[in-house]
Amino acid sequence: MSDNATGSAAAERGLAEAEPGGVASFDNADRGPIRRLQEILHQYPTSIPFIVLLIGVVIFSFAAPGKFLAPFNFSLILQQVTIIAILGVAQTLIILTAGIDLSVGVIMILASVVMGRTAVVYGVPVEIAFPLGLLAGLACGFVNGLIVTKLRLPPFIVTLGTWSIFGALNVWYSKSETIRQADMQESAPFLQWTGTIFKPYDFFARMGLDLGFLKGWVLNYGSIVMLLVAAVIWYVLNKTAFGRHVYASGDDPDAARLAGINTDRTLIGVYALAGFICAIAAWVLIGRIGGVSPQAGQTANLDSITAVVIGGTSLFGGRGSIVGTLVGALIVGVFRNGLALSGLELLWQDFAVGVLIIVAVTIDQWIRKISS
Amino acid sequence: MSDNATGSAAAERGLAEAEPGGVASFDNADRGPIRRLQEILHQYPTSIPFIVLLIGVVIFSFAAPGKFLAPFNFSLILQQVTIIAILGVAQTLIILTAGIDLSVGVIMILASVVMGRTAVVYGVPVEIAFPLGLLAGLACGFVNGLIVTKLRLPPFIVTLGTWSIFGALNVWYSKSETIRQADMQESAPFLQWTGTIFKPYDFFARMGLDLGFLKGWVLNYGSIVMLLVAAVIWYVLNKTAFGRHVYASGDDPDAARLAGINTDRTLIGVYALAGFICAIAAWVLIGRIGGVSPQAGQTANLDSITAVVIGGTSLFGGRGSIVGTLVGALIVGVFRNGLALSGLELLWQDFAVGVLIIVAVTIDQWIRKISS
Amino acid sequence: MVVPALQARGLNKRYGRVVALDNADFDLMPNEILAVIGDNGAGKSTLIKALTGAVSPDHGEIWLNGEPVAFKSPIEARNLGIETVYQNLALSPALSIADNMFLGREKRREDFFGRMFRTLDKTYMQKMARQKLTELGLLTIQNINQPVETLSGGQRQGVAVARAAAFGSRVVIMDEPTAALGVKESRKVLETILRLKERGLPIVLISHNMPHVFEVADRIHIHRLGKRIAVINPKRHTMSDAVAIMTGAMAPPADEAA
Amino acid sequence: MVVPALQARGLNKRYGRVVALDNADFDLMPNEILAVIGDNGAGKSTLIKALTGAVSPDHGEIWLNGEPVAFKSPIEARNLGIETVYQNLALSPALSIADNMFLGREKRREDFFGRMFRTLDKTYMQKMARQKLTELGLLTIQNINQPVETLSGGQRQGVAVARAAAFGSRVVIMDEPTAALGVKESRKVLETILRLKERGLPIVLISHNMPHVFEVADRIHIHRLGKRIAVINPKRHTMSDAVAIMTGAMAPPADEAA
Amino acid sequence: DEVIGLITKTETNPFFVKMREGAQAKAKELGVTLITAAGKYDGDNDGQVAAIENLIAAGAKGFAIVPSDSKAIVPTIQKARDAGLKVIVLDTPLDPMNAADATFATDNRKAGQLIGQWAKGTLGDKAKDAKIVFLDLATNQPTVDFLRDQGFMQGFGIDVKDPNKYGDEDDPRICTHEISQGDQEKGRTAMENALQKCPDVNVVYTINEPAAAGAWEALKAVGKDDGSVLLVSIDGGCPGVKNVQAGTLGATSQQYPLKMAAMALEAIHAGKIPEIDPAVGFLDTGAQLITAKPVDGVPSISVEEGLKLCWG
Ligand SMILES: Nc1ncnc2c1ncn2[C@@H]1O[C@H](COP(=O)(O)OP(=O)(O)OP(=O)(O)O)[C@@H](O)[C@H]1O
Ligand SMILES: Nc1ncnc2c1ncn2[C@@H]1O[C@H](COP(=O)(O)OP(=O)(O)OP(=O)(O)O)[C@@H](O)[C@H]1O
Numbered sequence A, B: 001m002s003d004n005a006t007g008s009a010a011a012e013r014g015l016a017e018a019e020p021g022g023v024a025s026f027d028n029a030d031r032g033p034i035r036r037l038q039e040i041l042h043q044y045p046t047s048i049p050f051i052v053l054l055i056g057v058v059i060f061s062f063a064a065p066g067k068f069l070a071p072f073n074f075s076l077i078l079q080q081v082t083i084i085a086i087l088g089v090a091q092t093l094i095i096l097t098a099g100i101d102l103s104v105g106v107i108m109i110l111a112s113v114v115m116g117r118t119a120v121v122y123g124v125p126v127e128i129a130f131p132l133g134l135l136a137g138l139a140c141g142f143v144n145g146l147i148v149t150k151l152r153l154p155p156f157i158v159t160l161g162t163w164s165i166f167g168a169l170n171v172w173y174s175k176s177e178t179i180r181q182a183d184m185q186e187s188a189p190f191l192q193w194t195g196t197i198f199k200p201y202d203f204f205a206r207m208g209l210d211l212g213f214l215k216g217w218v219l220n221y222g223s224i225v226m227l228l229v230a231a232v233i234w235y236v237l238n239k240t241a242f243g244r245h246v247y248a249s250g251d252d253p254d255a256a257r258l259a260g261i262n263t264d265r266t267l268i269g270v271y272a273l274a275g276f277i278c279a280i281a282a283w284v285l286i287g288r289i290g291g292v293s294p295q296a297g298q299t300a301n302l303d304s305i306t307a308v309v310i311g312g313t314s315l316f317g318g319r320g321s322i323v324g325t326l327v328g329a330l331i332v333g334v335f336r337n338g339l340a341l342s343g344l345e346l347l348w349q350d351f352a353v354g355v356l357i358i359v360a361v362t363i364d365q366w367i368r369k370i371s372s
Numbered sequence C, D: 001m002v003v004p005a006l007q008a009r010g011l012n013k014r015y016g017r018v019v020a021l022d023n024a025d026f027d028l029m030p031n032e033i034l035a036v037i038g039d040n041g042a043g044k045s046t047l048i049k050a051l052t053g054a055v056s057p058d059h060g061e062i063w064l065n066g067e068p069v070a071f072k073s074p075i076e077a078r079n080l081g082i083e084t085v086y087q088n089l090a091l092s093p094a095l096s097i098a099d100n101m102f103l104g105r106e107k108r109r110e111d112f113f114g115r116m117f118r119t120l121d122k123t124y125m126q127k128m129a130r131q132k133l134t135e136l137g138l139l140t141i142q143n144i145n146q147p148v149e150t151l152s153g154g155q156r157q158g159v160a161v162a163r164a165a166a167f168g169s170r171v172v173i174m175d176e177p178t179a180a181l182g183v184k185e186s187r188k189v190l191e192t193i194l195r196l197k198e199r200g201l202p203i204v205l206i207s208h209n210m211p212h213v214f215e216v217a218d219r220i221h222i223h224r225l226g227k228r229i230a231v232i233n234p235k236r237h238t239m240s241d242a243v244a245i246m247t248g249a250m251a252p253p254a255d256e257a258a
Numbered sequence E: 001d002e003v004i005g006l007i008t009k010t011e012t013n014p015f016f017v018k019m020r021e022g023a024q025a026k027a028k029e030l031g032v033t034l035i036t037a038a039g040k041y042d043g044d045n046d047g048q049v050a051a052i053e054n055l056i057a058a059g060a061k062g063f064a065i066v067p068s069d070s071k072a073i074v075p076t077i078q079k080a081r082d083a084g085l086k087v088i089v090l091d092t093p094l095d096p097m098n099a100a101d102a103t104f105a106t107d108n109r110k111a112g113q114l115i116g117q118w119a120k121g122t123l124g125d126k127a128k129d130a131k132i133v134f135l136d137l138a139t140n141q142p143t144v145d146f147l148r149d150q151g152f153m154q155g156f157g158i159d160v161k162d163p164n165k166y167g168d169e170d171d172p173r174i175c176t177h178e179i180s181q182g183d184q185e186k187g188r189t190a191m192e193n194a195l196q197k198c199p200d201v202n203v204v205y206t207i208n209e210p211a212a213a214g215a216w217e218a219l220k221a222v223g224k225d226d227g228s229v230l231l232v233s234i235d236g237g238c239p240g241v242k243n244v245q246a247g248t249l250g251a252t253s254q255q256y257p258l259k260m261a262a263m264a265l266e267a268i269h270a271g272k273i274p275e276i277d278p279a280v281g282f283l284d285t286g287a288q289l290i291t292a293k294p295v296d297g298v299p300s301i302s303v304e305e306g307l308k309l310c311w312g
């Protein structure tokens, strides 16, 4: 998964080599390992955030020895970032179009309430309640997109407004009532499926493969859903015309319009798709807590934007990648978890999170610079 | 106060009239009132948000008859928006440079804690404690600016990080302890000065002027501080070289750099100035709540950004105005107050705020369109 | 009488009190190369933007092959086969050359993936993009996946011209296509324009380069202060005449609409 | 021997694997007009960006009047009197023409307000801006407070050229200053260049317009594939020679550095 | 190296800061490592879920938690207990309560009732045509929010209809509910708006003492600081108690976060969960009314006592 808009460009540059009688070309045999690493990084800039992540992991394996560096703990981190990562994928789509969506969190909650309440409280079969929840998310996103394009308003204002609106609808529909795990298990266990845990080691062992390095890992289906969502959106962004239009619409909307792209249609598509992804996040959220908590998700907006920005996507649109967002979410997850395990006082944990975020992005930028 | 970057441009266009033998010029006598209004709006685009504000006022004078449309209630609204408006001024500076400052709220709190705690708890004379608080704000802003420019990181990430950091420092220094109004009145009444109320009618009456329309208005010195801050920053932005550099740095940073502007110095200046303004907001906050509450202002970031964006400043930098931000803050204040007085259920108040924000900006855009 | 390929009458466009188009007329005959010349700020770009839906004129009428049209966006014009090189090029800086060339008309793979999952045929698009650029003599571009923002000024212009030349099916409009191009590359563009004409297309060429204009144009539309003040035949007038009319130093010839 | 006004040796600049500058040399003599010509993508713009600190070369040395310099930003070059018209113009779209002209060297009022509150002297700046533009024949611009983004392509270029011409005190560099300009306006720019030379300044002119180049240049620097391959004297060579050398069709003359 | 956790609702609320300080002191005394965590806002269930998971990973012996969503957190607590951790719930009981090993709580509803009864008693006959303003926490009514609010109503003798939700009452004495977010500045704004609607207000219920302090500023600004309005609140932090002393606050219900946390830590450390009276279901760490003007039939303590017990 490399980032096409900025990444693949580096793939095979070569004025030097291709021009007959052109300027000196590089001798491949002559390059040292650092130079080689540099070229690899330059060629695959998406790998850079992984390096930052790695550095984070190494630091915490010293800061919280024993506890942090365990498959079980890594599994936890993965489970903890799943929701923000999925919302981050939705947010990435929006931010690529130079927009911002302050309503992702509340769309997720609203969708989870629709799924859960319709199924558990109103007794509608889950086969209907679940698609209804997905539809709710899609509809919310669609409304956002419609207002952004048809009224030509800044996405910040639009989603700030719909944040209030969807939030009110959420309070109204949910009556602020939590749906308990036990009740849900009874009427709609399917909604909890994403929380089901499985052990990859056992899974492969059953297939006759003894993959020792998988021992201790405990995943849930939510993580798989997250990977699937990310893969699909990665595909859409990089391999379809719609994806190209998303990048172009965010890069320079006027140019895109002049070049013949229906930017309005693209934007509506993006917002609706983002809403739908939020509804999938709702499903994962239900799985994670077993029930529905209508008060959750209030910081999800900022968290998802954070994951996107740490993942290297520009808030000005047109540049960025899904993989970056996943890694961005993981980086924050690793920091939070590592600090929690370190036993630092809560106050200084906050302090450290702030410092680490800045340091992480600094290292990222620095590697980018020396590799170009 | 017109917005120079986009506003003054319309001042005296006239290819038509000035070119000798040029294309037909307009007959001034021939223009209808609508056409005239259009031209005025086009010439002074800053007046457009005022119209939106007016529309809001008219709506609520029907929605909450009697209570809303009273000088005293308007005075309340003014007092209620003061803090957000001042933070909005700081935020405007930052957003004009295509940045964003998530730390304005926490800088304000930190500065208020420094002022209050140093004076009341540690017994430092207010003549020192107050400048110390201002300095704290300035320093926080300076740190933001330094990281943004020297490490070349996105402002979103930087201020997200420093938000955590300053927040931790706040908890640490304040020990989460409130300073009571009574205690402050005893040791540092100066810090409460901004909360002092005065009646403009009485004020002018003492000077021998009987300004009847001022009857019923109750202002506090905080509002005056707000107006002063806004006027100074308006002046800086529109009448000094620094102001031009702020617009240029946000408009197209590369072009600004090539044109010979030291964008780094400009940015550091902007962040430091914004920090300082946050500290002034801290002073007004102390006046408003009488003491220091280290948990106040948690939604101040989003509120200040909202005021800026509703005021017509672009999140992409380079376009916008201080006056817009003041009006933006007022618009939100009018909505919140008007809805509260309307007696609508809380839940539907939230809903209505969302709708109104979108409608307000839609009307703004629409007037802009027909007036151009 | 021949129906003009693209025709406009009384186009007006005001920006505040600047009048960019002042009752401008326009006629493009089938299969002709029409040059549009005029001073800086005369309103040439605004004229073609109004013709292609990139700007909506305050009033005025437009006909495409005799049919009245009112484009609300450039997409509509493009869907009818009008291809334009705008003066600001309309390229997406972060996208690659190939992506830009096929923006808005990407080609899907013809296999199962293309039909089922709408997978793009990147290989094809890259090949075509390279070929089109080579035809324009832009040999220094080697990597078709390079983002457009890393190209030199002339290379960028080459991409925009190649795009219009490749896809124009009814009318091709070029706003100063050779401004940033080198000598050799400019020649190739002129050749391309002549080749498009051979294919039967009418072409509008806006240019400040009089030798180029006189070399390829069948007729020359002279724009001044927001309106067409003359249409001259390059064979019957010299370059100095054209410049003199354009700058107002010489009265426009009475009527010469052929 | 005369000390060159601006000199560079062995400038290198790589972008990934694209070599934009390949050991390029450069010499600008005092009070000469040096034209730089070369194909699209030859590296001309990169060369002058490297000379003015807009891009930092990977290696290479630069001397200004014999003194070694290493500009870390365009500001440093500008502070030493090197004024440049970049190919992308470097204008702030939302700022007015007057603001753009004086960007980074705004004039304060001379009265009390100016000294105390650093108030800008807008009247003065507007007057000067208007005057400079009029000198370039850009009469169609009437409102000096119009944002630059509302100007036509040529008008914008005029603003950038006027700025450089007004403030250059040691070296003036212009990267394709007439590309978007009309016939009349181009003439004015050439006249401006000659006037700057009369004032004793050396000028670098990058252009694809051979007639312009041969009209004003004292020497012609031919750039090809990232390096200087020849310096010719326009009086001793024809335009076709220059184009032939530039495109590689003719071998560069042995040595002719005058 | 024994690890014990403490998870609070939010990080910066003084109530929880003091709770953490109390726990920290106790941990030092017991020689155990305390890991503290908090949600990001009141109602942040997910943050607390992650905190519990991290404690499991850290191999904690057990933890005390102030749950943000008393129903939704239950499965995660079950997971922790399955992993062998001892879980003591503080302040707000779980639903069902027995999902934890033990519950040390102040009954928030009870705390509300106390100030409600006090207000009613103080007003005497005037109580039946009182005008009451409620400054609540948030539109979505987190648990403490409705517990305290409805408790006050019950104490005051108002028919609460649904006891788990405010806003559905039809008692004419209720003038308005406003949102203060427990914030001093927003408390003032909320009170200002409320005053516009209810100029003749004479009772103000506030969710916590910062909101009360803000409300008092608004009252003062219109000259209603003359004792014509009864201002009541909950928490019992030192600034709040001092405000009772100064007469700006009529009464407050004091709770004991330090005590709760310290007891919980001790119990987990010792591995001895105290026996709890099954009739009550939780160990009440108590809520006491603090007022300078006691009312017959409403148990209260003096301001001096309150100041000794207050928490920061
Ligand atoms: N968006 C706009 N707002 C205000 N004025 C505008 C706008 N667009 C164009 N103009 C004005 O309209 C006039 C015509 O501009 P146009 O771009 O059509 O000129 P042009 O003939 O293409 O010039 P050039 O040869 O320099 O490209 C100019 O004076 C310009 O300032
Ligand atoms: N930022 C960049 N990243 C990658 N490649 C670049 C970058 N800037 C320039 N190049 C490449 O360097 C080469 C030289 O570009 P340059 O702009 O100097 O050419 P030029 O001679 O000015 O051309 P023109 O006449 O078209 O303006 C081009 O092949 C271009 O693609």
Ligand SMILES: [Mg+2]
Pocket: C044, C045, C046, C087, C175, D152, D153, D154
């Ligand atoms: Mg033009």
Ligand SMILES: [Mg+2]
Pocket: C152, C153, C154, D044, D045, D046, D087, D175
């Ligand atoms: Mg160039």
